[in-house]
Amino acid sequence: MEQIPMVDLKNQYQKIKPIIDQEMLSCLERTDFINGSAVKTFCNDLANYLKVQHVIPCANGTDALQLALMALNLLPGDEVICPSFSFFASAEAIALLNLKAVFVDVSYTDFNICVSEIESKITSKTKAMIVVHLYGQGCNMDAIMAMAEKHHLTVIEDNAQSLGAIYTNNQGESKFYGTIGHIGCTSFFPSKNLGCYGDGGALFTNDATLAQILNSLANHGQSERYYHKLIGCNSRLDTLQAIVLKTKLPLLNDYIKSRQSMAHIYNEALKDVPEIEIPFQNSFSSHVYHQYTLKIKNGKRDALHKFLTEHGISSAIYYPVALYNQEAFKPFLNSKISLPNTEQLCQQVLSLPIHSEPNMQHLQYIVDHIKKFFKVTNG
Ligand SMILES: *Cc1c(COP(=O)(O)O)cnc(C)c1O
Numbered sequence: 001m002e003q004i005p006m007v008d009l010k011n012q013y014q015k016i017k018p019i020i021d022q023e024m025l026s027c028l029e030r031t032d033f034i035n036g037s038a039v040k041t042f043c044n045d046l047a048n049y050l051k052v053q054h055v056i057p058c059a060n061g062t063d064a065l066q067l068a069l070m071a072l073n074l075l076p077g078d079e080v081i082c083p084s085f086s087f088f089a090s091a092e093a094i095a096l097l098n099l100k101a102v103f104v105d106v107s108y109t110d111f112n113i114c115v116s117e118i119e120s121k122i123t124s125k126t127k128a129m130i131v132v133h134l135y136g137q138g139c140n141m142d143a144i145m146a147m148a149e150k151h152h153l154t155v156i157e158d159n160a161q162s163l164g165a166i167y168t169n170n171q172g173e174s175k176f177y178g179t180i181g182h183i184g185c186t187s188f189f190p191s192k193n194l195g196c197y198g199d200g201g202a203l204f205t206n207d208a209t210l211a212q213i214l215n216s217l218a219n220h221g222q223s224e225r226y227y228h229k230l231i232g233c234n235s236r237l238d239t240l241q242a243i244v245l246k247t248k249l250p251l252l253n254d255y256i257k258s259r260q261s262m263a264h265i266y267n268e269a270l271k272d273v274p275e276i277e278i279p280f281q282n283s284f285s286s287h288v289y290h291q292y293t294l295k296i297k298n299g300k301r302d303a304l305h306k307f308l309t310e311h312g313i314s315s316a317i318y319y320p321v322a323l324y325n326q327e328a329f330k331p332f333l334n335s336k337i338s339l340p341n342t343e344q345l346c347q348q349v350l351s352l353p354i355h356s357e358p359n360m361q362h363l364q365y366i367v368d369h370i371k372k373f374f375k376v377t378n379g
Pocket residue numbers: 060061062063086087089090132158160161186187188189199200201
């Protein structure tokens with residue numbers, strides 16, 4: 001039997017193949033590979049979808065974070081707050097730009113940065129914070145923006161995993177994640193909720209000045225062609241990738257619904273297994289389930305991971321190592337850090353296959369095997 005994959009991009013492609021193939025072929029004929037019209041069309045479509053003023057395309061989500069920090073005119077040694085439990089890229093850009101990453105623990109419940117623990121980490125050198133909306137569910141943005149305003153910090157949202165997720169504040173007003181902080185960043189890596197067929201990324205902002213700077217930074221700091229006001233980089237979204245993205249964007253809400261329906265089936269099947277904690281749904285964010293992530297108690301996570309692999313089921317540990325424990329960060333940290341929730345989550349999290357193409361037989365097979373592992377009898 002073939003291994004059940006984490007994401008099913010093959011069946012997703014088959015459903016849109018005629019239009020993708022035709023548009024890609026016509027791009028090959030036109031040869032407008034760089035800054036072709038699809039790039040602009042996609043950015044406009046995405047700005048409309050997110051109800052944000054400016055969408056700046058770039059080469060990938062990691063570049064988006066780097067460009068966001070570059071736009072802030074920070075000085076070496078300035079401090080940037082970020083969560084200790086995320087993909088490496090969330091903190092990598094900080095160190096790359098000779099800034100200091102200051103790690104804050106995440107909530108054991110919803111995996112996102114502990115807002116109540118941010119303030120004690122703020123110093124006179126703190127200039128910005130990167131908040132990550134992990135696994136498809138967002139942070140408490142009112143609390144974050146209030147903290148930022150009080151301490152004059154710029155807020156960068158790493159929305160690589162939560163594109164399409166909606167935040168609802170206490171007044172009942174709703175906004176898309178990625179459009180609430182000063183700059184939002186996302187990734188179109190193939191397995192993301194809106195993925196292309198290679199690398200891609202984008203930034204979001206409602207600030208026209210920032211948008212102009214970000215656009216320029218992503219294009220060698222040019223103000224007009226061959227006139228460079230800033231040291232930037234070369235970070236563009238290919239026309240071929242924009243074709244994929246503009247075709248898939250109208251389907252994003254359906255993709256999210258499919259992910260939510262898979263999550264619902266897992267939740268119902270697994271909620272009574274004592275050693276498992278199903279994903280928590282907070283009150284202010286919708287959940288777009290980039291990942292369906294369980295907490296496996298009693299130290300059995302690695303054994304379950306192995307058991308599933310042996311039975312042809314993919315599962316993944318996002319993330320096994322706290323960011324402050326990554327080898328690469330050692331030279332940047334003065335003292336040993338150990339944040340309790342992060343430490344525990346690194347031992348307990350396990351993500352199951354989730355994507356836009358649910359297969360009921362696969363789902364049944366997966367939950368049966370998880371229950372079998374814990375020796376819980378069905379029915
Ligand atoms: C995927 C991801 C990124 C990086 O995106 P790339 O396009 O792969 O560079 C950054 N942050 C988070 C949280 C991610 O999941």
